[in-house]
Amino acid sequence: MTESTMKPxxxxxxxxxxxxxxxxxTWYNALLTVVVGYLIVTSVGPLLNWVFFDxxxxxxxxxxxxxxxxxxxxxxxxxxxxxYGFYPDELQWRVDLMFLLLAVSFVPQFIERFPGRKWxxxxxxxxxxxxxxFLIPGGNFGLEQVESTKWGGLMLTLILAYIGIIASLPIGIxxxxxxxxxxxIIRGLCVVFIEVWRAVPLITVLFMASVMLPLFLPEGMNFxxxxxxxxxxxxxxxxxxxxxxxxxxxxxxxxxxxxxxxxGLGYWRKMGLIVLPQALKMVIPGIVNTFIALFKxxxxxxxxxxxxxxxxxxxxxxxxxxxxxxxEGYVFVAFCFWVFCFGISQYSQKLERKLDTGHKT
Amino acid sequence: MxxxxxxxxxAGPKPWYDPRVRSIFFQVVAIALVFWGGWTLVxxxxxxxESRGISTGFGFxxxxxxxGIIMHLVPYDATMSYGRTFWVGLTNTLLVSAMGVxxxxxxxxxxxxxxxxxxxxxxxxxxxxxEVIRNIPLLLQIFFWYFAxxxxxxxxxxxxxxxxxxxxNNRGLYLPEPLTQDxxxxxxxxxxxxxxxxxxxxxxxxxxxxATGQIFPTFKVGVAILVLVPIVSYLVAGRPLEWEIPALKxxxxxxxxxxxxxxxxxxxxxxxxxxxxxxxxxxxGILSVSKGQTEASKAxxxxxxxxxxxxxxxxxxxxxxxxxxxxxxxxxKNSSLATAIGYxxxxxxxxxxxxxxxxxxxxxxxxxxxVYLTISLLISLFMxxxxxxxxxKER
Numbered sequence: 001m002t003e004s005t006m007k008p009x010x011x012x013x014x015x016x017x018x019x020x021x022x023x024x025x026t027w028y029n030a031l032l033t034v035v036v037g038y039l040i041v042t043s044v045g046p047l048l049n050w051v052f053f054d055x056x057x058x059x060x061x062x063x064x065x066x067x068x069x070x071x072x073x074x075x076x077x078x079x080x081x082x083x084y085g086f087y088p089d090e091l092q093w094r095v096d097l098m099f100l101l102l103a104v105s106f107v108p109q110f111i112e113r114f115p116g117r118k119w120x121x122x123x124x125x126x127x128x129x130x131x132x133x134f135l136i137p138g139g140n141f142g143l144e145q146v147e148s149t150k151w152g153g154l155m156l157t158l159i160l161a162y163i164g165i166i167a168s169l170p171i172g173i174x175x176x177x178x179x180x181x182x183x184x185i186i187r188g189l190c191v192v193f194i195e196v197w198r199a200v201p202l203i204t205v206l207f208m209a210s211v212m213l214p215l216f217l218p219e220g221m222n223f224x225x226x227x228x229x230x231x232x233x234x235x236x237x238x239x240x241x242x243x244x245x246x247x248x249x250x251x252x253x254x255x256x257x258x259x260x261x262x263x264g265l266g267y268w269r270k271m272g273l274i275v276l277p278q279a280l281k282m283v284i285p286g287i288v289n290t291f292i293a294l295f296k297x298x299x300x301x302x303x304x305x306x307x308x309x310x311x312x313x314x315x316x317x318x319x320x321x322x323x324x325x326x327x328e329g330y331v332f333v334a335f336c337f338w339v340f341c342f343g344i345s346q347y348s349q350k351l352e353r354k355l356d357t358g359h360k361t
Numbered sequence: 362m363x364x365x366x367x368x369x370x371x372a373g374p375k376p377w378y379d380p381r382v383r384s385i386f387f388q389v390v391a392i393a394l395v396f397w398g399g400w401t402l403v404x405x406x407x408x409x410x411e412s413r414g415i416s417t418g419f420g421f422x423x424x425x426x427x428x429g430i431i432m433h434l435v436p437y438d439a440t441m442s443y444g445r446t447f448w449v450g451l452t453n454t455l456l457v458s459a460m461g462v463x464x465x466x467x468x469x470x471x472x473x474x475x476x477x478x479x480x481x482x483x484x485x486x487x488x489x490x491x492e493v494i495r496n497i498p499l500l501l502q503i504f505f506w507y508f509a510x511x512x513x514x515x516x517x518x519x520x521x522x523x524x525x526x527x528x529x530n531n532r533g534l535y536l537p538e539p540l541t542q543d544x545x546x547x548x549x550x551x552x553x554x555x556x557x558x559x560x561x562x563x564x565x566x567x568x569x570x571x572a573t574g575q576i577f578p579t580f581k582v583g584v585a586i587l588v589l590v591p592i593v594s595y596l597v598a599g600r601p602l603e604w605e606i607p608a609l610k611x612x613x614x615x616x617x618x619x620x621x622x623x624x625x626x627x628x629x630x631x632x633x634x635x636x637x638x639x640x641x642x643x644x645x646g647i648l649s650v651s652k653g654q655t656e657a658s659k660a661x662x663x664x665x666x667x668x669x670x671x672x673x674x675x676x677x678x679x680x681x682x683x684x685x686x687x688x689x690x691x692x693x694k695n696s697s698l699a700t701a702i703g704y705x706x707x708x709x710x711x712x713x714x715x716x717x718x719x720x721x722x723x724x725x726x727x728x729x730x731x732v733y734l735t736i737s738l739l740i741s742l743f744m745x746x747x748x749x750x751x752x753x754k755e756r
Binding site for chain 1: 384387388391392395401402405406408409410412478479480481482483486492493496497498499500501504505508509512513690694695697698700701708712716722723726729730733734737738
């Protein structure tokens with residue numbers, strides 16, 4: 001290590017000096033610290049009591065809840081419903097297997113230097129949806145069929161988000177290419193498609209998918225409710241995806257296009273081999289962000305009567321057998337979503353730092 | 362001779378290799394596909410509607426709606442038409458969106474600045490707030506405020522009473538309502554005159570500063586005029602304002618302004634959620650202003666406040682405005698989640714009840730989507746005009 005690349009020695013502050021610098025640097029900072037500190041101290045204690053010390057974890061029925069703190073045994077009792085919906089108990093191993101495969105494909109992505117993690121990721125994007133397509137609904141290979149009306153809970157949330165992202169990526173790429181096309185009519189069609197879908201709320205799209213799609217289709221042809229919701233989500237999401245990818249395409253220097261032209265590459269090979277690999281790599285954080293947004297928005301399907309994880313919890317907190325467990329239910333769902341979304345966003349930020357080549361000033 | 366001229370012409374590409382021919386071909390195919398798809402869609406829809414006995418056209422807008430709506434800004438009762446339900450829904454959507462935009466902007470800027478505070482505790486609290494709130498679905502937050510917080514407030518008889526004028530219970534928040542009496546026009550006149558005077562003073566002060574270099578305390582004088590003139594005109598007109606205090610009548614409160622719990626829950630959730638995104642936008646905007654700019658203005662001897670106002674914020678706004686616009690659009694679109702808790706916004710009233718009663722899905726969905734499309738286009742238009750005004754003026 002040469003002298004110029006050595007990091008400066010770490011400045012170690014004594015606790016008193018640290019506090020003086022970070023908490024009491026000026027009189028108004030000191031005042032702020034005292035006020036905020038007071039608020040934290042007075043609110044954290046009762047909160048901890050509610051979540052842990054006064055809470056009930058053990059028991060089998062509502063009478064085991066003392067009411068002083070959170071009633072976590074409610075979550076415990078209904079966990080099966082929250083995860084699998086109405087999926088038959090004896091067939092839940094199929095869902096578990098999918099959860100396992102999902103974890104195997106994506107958890108290694110967070111670990112640097114995990115052997116073959118790129119291939120696991122590619123499997124997650126291609127093979128996993130295919131396996132799920134046969135495994136979850138059943139009906140082939142001697143597997144018992146499970147109607148999509150019985151799917152629900154966390155499993156349904158993950159299915160919606162996963163299919164939404166996988167299907168919207170290629171459509172989004174095509175739309176983005178269309179928007180950058182030199183053919184005015186193709187460009188116009190893509191612009192209209194993207195702008196219209198982006199301007200309307202997802203909930204109206206879902207309404208349209210559930211109310212109007214049957215009207216659009218020829219007589220006798222119809223999809224089940226889940227498939228219609230998925231079509232709506234995918235089209236809506238692909239418009240957002242298209243804009244993210246367009247950003248990446250715009251950031252590719254003109255020279256890259258011209259070099260590909262000079263090599264005599266046709267349009268698709270120019271895009272597929274030269275432009276898109278660079279553009280997609282550049283917008284991975286943007287793609288991840290739209291994914292997080294989609295993941296949170298899947299909760300809206302409860303409005304058209306599908307039981308995603310929020311839907312299952314919402315339908316149980318009004319159960320008269322359990323008194324006032326709404327907060328516990330919502331905290332549980334919030335925690336589930338938070339773990340997923342926060343994890344993914346941290347990963348995307350890590351990726352952003354890793355892919356940052358330092359060209360930006 | 363004849364043969365030679367043909368041979369000497371450079372061989373052009375075959376028509377199917379010619380980029381121009383290709384592009385025309387693809388575009389013709391695209392148009393044909395769109396027309397074919399559109400025609401099939403219309404044809405299917407018409408035949409489906411005919412076989413189900415659904416009428417078409419906008420005639421239903423004249424029919425009597427026959428259902429009540431718990432909150433309306435324009436006069437409404439159940440005998441009025443479906444056209445009127447559309448306006449009720451639209452005004453309710455606009456109300457909650459406007460309230461949300463104001464609250465989210467204020468809270469978002471405060472949080473964004475707090476995130477950069479030199480006070481460790483304040484910065485960390487802001488960070489925790491942002492990371493928690495923005496990673497939880499909005500619908501869940503709306504449910505939380507509506508079902509877990511506001512439903513658990515006391516009943517009207519035990520309502521929280523603030524000074525005998527403001528009441529809070531599980532039916533809503535009750536505020537005194539100002540009723541203008543005869544002669545209140547004078548106060549409005551005073552307000553308008555004060556605004557005109559402030560604008561005039563601002564223009565004059567700027568001119569004078571450019572000409573002589575003397576600074577006029579525009580802000581302090583402006584505030585004084587804006588406060589004093591309306592008060593004086595109010596007193597001169599003989600205090601033409603009465604407050605209607607809400608009072609318990611039977612089982613519920615009557616009189617005054619009521620903020621129903623559905624509106625409150627939606628407003629709180631929308632504002633808190635959007636604020637967490639705005640905070641990050643504000644932070645990145647402020648961080649984007651290079652440190653050299655602050656240092657240069659300090660070197661010129663500008664005090665801290667002026668450095669912020671004249672150097673940092675104008676440059677940060679350029680980075681902040683475009684994503685902020687998207688957040689406003691998201692907020693307006695997200696207000697459609699109202700339908701989940703029964704706040705009568707456009708989607709709940711029109712796409713929900715009206716659609717269910719009339720069955721005219723195509724017209725109702727088209728009108729609803731047209732509204733959101735118009736709002737989106739208008740917001741981006743205004744924000745783009747503003748954006749152009751603050752953009753870097755280069756050669």
